[in-house]
Amino acid sequence: MATVSAWKLLTSSKVCRCVKSDLFPRALQGKRSYSTKSDEPKPEESGFKEEPDSDKTGWLSKFLSRKIEPTKESHSRLLSEKDIIYELQTHNVKPSKMDPYIQKYAEYVKAISTRGDVKKELVGSWIVGVGDLDQCLHLWKYPGGYSSVDESAKTLRSDPEYVQLKRERTPYLRSRRCQYLLHFSFWPPITPRQGHNLYxxxxxxxxxxxxxxxxxxxxxxxxxxxxxxxxxxxxxxxVGVLYQVHHIWLYSSLLSRKETREVAWQQPGWDRCVSHTVPLIKHMESRILLPTPFSPTQ
Structure with missing residues (x-):
């Protein structure tokens, strides 16, 4: 009864003149909606436009945009042609122990090269000159892939001479880590360099x-x-830190580095490579490397 009285009051001519009908509750207006359609505005009403179909886009947008198709192949097969594995060792040395550390690591490299029972080869060895100081990088190559990695690890862990060499240099270190890498197939082959260079x-x-x-x-x-x-x-x-890329460049000096990079920016197309790859990066760093005396590449 109270509801009926309220309805009569609200629909009286005096009240209707001062209260808009669109303020009435839907239940009082006698309108109930059970529609499953969304009340959200249409794209054109909200200010957004639907993307045109790919076959309707112009040739210019197709040329500028890149579309990576799904694939059933692993990234390693698509980006690297060979099964050669590389190991990048990063050794953080105590500031006052760099000289004895280098001496002991040189003995380790010589033992591996002379004996030939460890299936890996040193590609390059460097001391960081600009960047994380008191740091050394050693790049090793496993020609037989992961089978060479497994065999080498077993020998290095069990042979008394290798174990002793590792034990002797360990006190000179603050920390160390390593990664297993694959070489990009589109990069030039790795060749040792001569002379006085920086990397x-x-x-x-x-x-x-x-x-x-x-x-x-x-x-x-x-x-x-x-x-x-x-x-x-x-x-x-x-293996190690994933989704990480390492590019190693060689220069005769820091001035040569500056000039070489400036030449690249003068070539049409380099700016596009940079603009397409920068958004893919979460973090990046640059380090200047100086070859150790026993590094195969100088």
């Missing part, structure tokens, strides 16, 4: 899932960086 390692941590796109862009971009034979090696990680 730059540029390390990029990428967004997960972006490695193929990185490779697609750098397969073209590497052609803009071949002046002065600067490219030395390009890797992507397989």
């Amino acid at each position: 730059e390692i540029r390390s990029y941590t990428l967004r997960p899932g972006s490695m193929i796109e990185w490779g697609n862009n750098w397969a073209r971009g590497i052609n803009f960086r071949r002046s002065n034979e600067a490219p030395f090696a390009g890797f992507f990680s397989q």
Whole structure:
């Protein structure tokens, strides 16, 4: 009865003149909606427009955009042609112990080279000159892939001479880590260099899932960086810190580095490689490396 009285009061002519009907509750207006349609505005009402179909886009947008197709192959098969594994060792040395550390590591390298029972080869060995100081990088190559890695690890852990050599240099270290890497197939082959050179390692941590796109862009971009034979090696990680890329460049001096990079920016297409790859990067760093006396590449 109270509801009926309220309804009569609300619909009286005096009240209707001062109260708009669109303020009435739906239940009082006698309108109930059970529609499953969304009350959200249409795209054109909300200010957003639907993307046109791919077959309706112009040739220019197709040329500028890149689409990475889904694949059933692993990234390692698509980006690297061989099963050669590389190991990048990073050793952080106590500031006052660099000289004895280098001496002991040289003995370790000599033992592996002389005996020949460990299936790995030293590619390069460096001391960081700019970046994380009191740090050394050692790049090893396993020609037989992971089978060589397994056999070498077993020998290094069990042979008394190798165990002793490792024990002797351990007190000189603050920390250490390593990664297993694959070499990008579009980079030039790794060849030892002679003379007095410096190296730059540029390390990029990428967004997960972006490695193929990185490779697609750098397969073209590497052609803009071949002046002065600067490219030395390009890797992507397989074990250790994942989605990480290492580009190693060679220069005769820091001035040569500056000039080589400026030449790249003068070539049409290099800017596009940079603009397409920068959004893929989560973190990056650059370190200048100086070869150790026993490094195969100088």
